[in-house]
Amino acid sequence: MFLAIRELFYSKLRYILIGLIMVLVASLIFIISGLAKGLSADNASAIQELQADYVILNSDAEMDMTKSFVSRSNMKQMEQADGIKEVNSLSIQMRNATVNGTDKNEDVSIFITEPESMLLPIVAEGNAINSTNEVIVDQSLKREGIQLGDTLTFGEDKEVKVVGFTTEQRYSHTPVVFMTSEKPEKMNAFVVNSGEASLTSIQDEIGSNYEVVTNGELLKGIPSYSQEQASLNMMIVFLYVIAAFVLAAFFYVITLQKRDQFGVLKALGAKTAYLIRSVIGQVLIISVLCIGIGVGLTYGIGAAFPADMPFKLSPIGMLQSSMLILAVSLVGALISLVQVIKIDPIEAIEGAGK
Amino acid sequence: MSLVLENVSKIYRDGPKEFRAVDDVSLEVKQGEFIAIIGPSGSGKSTMLSIAGALLSPSEGEVYLQGENITNLSTKKITEKRRDQIGFVFQAANLIPYLKVKDQLNLIDVLSKQKRAKRSIELLEHFGLKHRINKYPNELSGGERQRVAIARALINDPQLILADEPTASLDSKRGREVVELLADEIKNSGKSGIMVTHDERVLDVCDRVISIRDGKIEKQ
Ligand SMILES: Nc1ncnc2c1ncn2[C@@H]1O[C@H](COP(=O)(O)OP(=O)(O)OP(=O)(O)O)[C@@H](O)[C@H]1O
Ligand SMILES: [Mg+2]
Numbered sequence: 141m142f143l144a145i146r147e148l149f150y151s152k153l154r155y156i157l158i159g160l161i162m163v164l165v166a167s168l169i170f171i172i173s174g175l176a177k178g179l180s181a182d183n184a185s186a187i188q189e190l191q192a193d194y195v196i197l198n199s200d201a202e203m204d205m206t207k208s209f210v211s212r213s214n215m216k217q218m219e220q221a222d223g224i225k226e227v228n229s230l231s232i233q234m235r236n237a238t239v240n241g242t243d244k245n246e247d248v249s250i251f252i253t254e255p256e257s258m259l260l261p262i263v264a265e266g267n268a269i270n271s272t273n274e275v276i277v278d279q280s281l282k283r284e285g286i287q288l289g290d291t292l293t294f295g296e297d298k299e300v301k302v303v304g305f306t307t308e309q310r311y312s313h314t315p316v317v318f319m320t321s322e323k324p325e326k327m328n329a330f331v332v333n334s335g336e337a338s339l340t341s342i343q344d345e346i347g348s349n350y351e352v353v354t355n356g357e358l359l360k361g362i363p364s365y366s367q368e369q370a371s372l373n374m375m376i377v378f379l380y381v382i383a384a385f386v387l388a389a390f391f392y393v394i395t396l397q398k399r400d401q402f403g404v405l406k407a408l409g410a411k412t413a414y415l416i417r418s419v420i421g422q423v424l425i426i427s428v429l430c431i432g433i434g435v436g437l438t439y440g441i442g443a444a445f446p447a448d449m450p451f452k453l454s455p456i457g458m459l460q461s462s463m464l465i466l467a468v469s470l471v472g473a474l475i476s477l478v479q480v481i482k483i484d485p486i487e488a489i490e491g492a493g494k
Numbered sequence: 495m496s497l498v499l500e501n502v503s504k505i506y507r508d509g510p511k512e513f514r515a516v517d518d519v520s521l522e523v524k525q526g527e528f529i530a531i532i533g534p535s536g537s538g539k540s541t542m543l544s545i546a547g548a549l550l551s552p553s554e555g556e557v558y559l560q561g562e563n564i565t566n567l568s569t570k571k572i573t574e575k576r577r578d579q580i581g582f583v584f585q586a587a588n589l590i591p592y593l594k595v596k597d598q599l600n601l602i603d604v605l606s607k608q609k610r611a612k613r614s615i616e617l618l619e620h621f622g623l624k625h626r627i628n629k630y631p632n633e634l635s636g637g638e639r640q641r642v643a644i645a646r647a648l649i650n651d652p653q654l655i656l657a658d659e660p661t662a663s664l665d666s667k668r669g670r671e672v673v674e675l676l677a678d679e680i681k682n683s684g685k686s687g688i689m690v691t692h693d694e695r696v697l698d699v700c701d702r703v704i705s706i707r708d709g710k711i712e713k714q
Contacts, residue, residue, distance in 0.1 A: 142597075142604045143590075150592030150630070404588045407549055408646075409577020409605050411570065485576075486549045488584055489540050489658050 143405075144421035155422075158390045159430050165383045166434030166465050167441070169376055170453070173461055174442060176372040178450035183365050186251065186278075186311040187358050191258050192228075192331035194339060195358055199351040203361030205232065205328050210350070212325050221345040223337025228257040229327040234312065237292040239285075246284055248277070249311040250294070255320040258333055266304030269320050276304035278315035283448055292317065312362070313450075380468050387472035391423065395476040402480055403487030415480050419473060427469040431462045495561065496653050496686035497523040497546055502555030503709075504541050515541045516552070517709035523654070528680045528687040530700040538709040539690040540658055546688060547580050547656045548572045560653055577606050581647030583657035583676070588643065589631040595642050596627045602649045610649060617645045621675065637668035644676060655680060657689040666695060673699050 148155050181188070196218065201208030210229070218227045231252040238245045253259045260269065263276055266288045275292065282305060293299045300319060309316040334342060343352045353361075360366050395402075402415060435458060445451050504516040516538045523529055531539050544550035545557060548564055556565045564575055576582075589598050599614035618624055621641045631639055640660055647655055657676060661669030673689070673696040680687040689700065697703050705712040 142601065143593075146597060147592040400588070401590055404584065404590070406573070407547075407576065407582055407584075408602065409573055409650075411573050411605075414605065485573075486544055488582070488588060489544050489547075489549060 141418070141421050143415075144418045144425065148422060148425060154394075155426060158387070159426055161386055162383070162426065162430035162469075163433045163437065165379055165386070166431050166462075167437045169379045169383075169461055169465065170434060170438035170458060171441060171451075172372055172375050172379070173457060174438065174451045174453045176369060176376070177454065177457065178452040179368055179372070180365070181308065181452055182310050182313050182450035183368065184311060184359050184362055185308045186249070186316045187355055187362065189261070189308050190331070190355050190358075191261065192355075193334040194332050194342060194352050194354060195230075196330040196332060196342075196346065197328075197351050197353060199349055201351070201361075203351070203353055203357055204363065205230075205358060205361060206363075208328050209326050210328070210330055212322075212327065215330065218330050218332065218346065221342065223334055223342050223345060224332045225335050226258060226333035228254050228259055228331050229324075230259060230329045230331055231324050231327045232311070234314070235294045237294055237317070239292060240290055241293060244285075246281065246286070246292075247314045248281075248292075248317045249314045250317045250319055251311075252319050252321050252324060252327075253331075254322055257320065259331060260318055260320070261306040261309055263304035264307050266302075269303060269318070272319070272321050273300050274303045274320075275300045276306050276318045277302055278309040278317075279305040279307055280310060280315045280448065281305075312364070380464065383465055384468045384472040387423070387427075387469050388475055391419070391473050391476040392479070395419070395479045399479075399483055400487060402483045403485055406483065406485035407488035412481055416477050419476060419480060420470065423469055423473040424466075427466050431465055435462065495522055495558070496525050496527075497521075497688075498556075498558040499542075499546060500556040500558070502542075502545055502552045502557065504538070504545060504550065505553040514709050516545065518555075519706070519709070519711055520555075521546075521704070521711070523686045523688060525653075525686055526681060526684050527702065528677050528689070528700050530697050530703045531688060531690045531706060532692070532694070532697070532703060533706040533712075537706050539706060541709075542706065543656055543658050543688060543690050546654075547582060548576055577602070578650060579652050579654060581650065581652035581655045583640070583643050583647045583655070583660045585659040585662050589639055589646075591631055594628050594630055595623060595634070598631075598642055598646050599649045602646060606650060614645070614649055617648060618642075621645050636663045637672065640664060640668075640672050641675065644672065644679070648679060651683075653685055655685055655687040657687070659690055659692060661691065661693050661696065666693070669693055670696055670699075 197205060197208035198210055215227055215229065218224060233250040235248060235250055236245050237248050264279060269276060286302060288302055290302045291299055292302065339352050405415060439453065442451055442453050499519055499521040502516060502519050503514055506513045506515055519542060531542065533539050541550065545552050551565065556563055559575060559579060564572065590601065593601060595618065596614065603610055618627060623638060623641055626634060626638060655676065660672055664672060676687060677699045
């Protein structure tokens with residue numbers, strides 16, 4: 141570290157410049173990751189948080205819940221299947237809700253299930269549902285000015301009262317409204333509580349007219365979900381590659397410039413391993429510092445975003461990205477190390493051996 | 495005997511042709527002896543010095559340092575030999591640009607995991623560099639730089655000091671001072687030294703002058 145630190149201080153400007161690029165790339169990686177996570181939650185937190193072990197769809201639905209139809213008359217059959225302990229149904233409707241009979245309206249996703257259903261989420265504020273005219277809604281509606289006791293009207297007929305707020309319940313970029321009813325004959329899916337029974341055993345039990353899927357598979361079936369995530373993830377991958385190349389190019393050029401110095405150091409008795417440690421030390425110092433600043437910057441920027449912006453930072457995800465950036469930087473420094481290994485101490489003496 | 499070269503040759507092959515940069519050279523350097531090597535450009539002076547300093551291994555012949563045959567040691571062992579027993583003074587001083595004068599010497603301590611802070615201060619004082627201790631190389635004059643390089647070559651108390659044209663970047667007065675400094679150090683502490691030079695005016699400071707031409711020693 142003797143050499144590494146002294147050089148960083150001496151050549152401040154050049155290392156600050158590369159550091160700046162690192163900070164920006166790291167922040168961009170964090171921000172896009174936050175956006176990916178935020179959008180994912182905005183699009184499907186209701187599915188991610190679905191309180192069921194498995195979901196049963198019509199087998200023609202290709203995992204897309206909105207294309208799936210099951211009928212209430214088959215619910216008994218499900219209840220009797222081996223391995224299934226409890227069955228409820230789920231119908232999803234995308235609707236526009238008029239608030240308190242005024243001009244104000246909101247796009248929402250209505251999740252209809254039975255009273256006492258396993259799907260009904262924990263209420264964070266207000267009360268649980270007691271009648272078919274009561275609903276609990278995602279708390280993002282609170283930001284839109286909706287309060288407990290407000291009425292929502294769907295179309296001409298149905299009028300319901302908001303009795304509770306819940307968290308992390310959004311679907312297709314709209315807030316979810318949980319409503320109870322045993323009326324609908326056609327539903328989108330059955331949801332089951334299966335205890336220990338495995339997916340395949342349940343699948344065998346209920347036959348090939350149905351398909352048993354996990355929450356994760358259901359996520360991929362949401363039409364926009366995969367594309368949205370894929371494009372963001374591709375950006376993130378590119379940023380990692382850019383980080384690796386920028387660092388690789390920078391340290392490669394710097395190492396080339398320092399050939400003579402490395403030659404002299406080797407002639408003076410510095411072992412190659414020592415010089416390698418020195419270069420890696422510099423990469424580590426710069427990367428850790430820049431990633432740290434990037435983390436700070438990202439939290440700062442995140443705080444400045446409007447509350448309804450789909451942006452979510454998780455410490456664990458941040459840590460994973462940080463480790464990956466660090467790893468990528470070290471990989472980028474590798475070709476410089478090859479240079480350092482190859483430099484011959486004879487280069488310290490002018491003319492001879494070159 | 496500090497350094498012995500025995501029938502040493504360095505052969506460079508260019509296709510079928512072979513070129514002898516150093517051709518069957520034998521040389522002994524005694525303790526306390528300071529030798530100058532002169533000769534025209536391309537005659538093999540630097541090559542010979544590099545072999546003596548274990549920077550280059552000879553194609554033929556043997557090299558003995560303090561009685562030990564170092565011709566076929568591993569790279570790691572050779573590096574340690576250079577670090578502990580040989581001091582180099584290069585043509586352009588070759589100080590590390592981002593190290594202050596005191597750190598130029600401390601570097602050698604760091605590499606050999608020793609502490610000789612006191613010795614380095616003494617050396618710098620002795621060389622009239624005490625007031626320059628916190629300066630970077632680019633803040634020093636050519637002569638000061640070369641003196642730091644000599645101090646650096648001496649810090650590990652090497653038995654053998656090798657210098658390749660240490661006066662090339664200095665005017666003749668400064669050049670002579672530097673060479674006298676080297677000679678004093680070698681005489682007073684019983685070391686051995688070899689200096690390659692183009693500067694005929696400093697030869698009187700040396701004990702012996704060897705002239706080489708086309709890789710061969712002409713006269714001793
Ligand atoms: N790696 C190499 N391959 C081929 N030839 C080489 C190599 N290194 C040195 N030579 C040749 O060996 C000869 C001796 O080179 P050397 O550097 O020892 O000369 P020198 O006496 O130090 O010259 P100068 O006074 O110009 O420094 C030169 O002709 C040089 O071209
Ligand atoms: Mg030369």
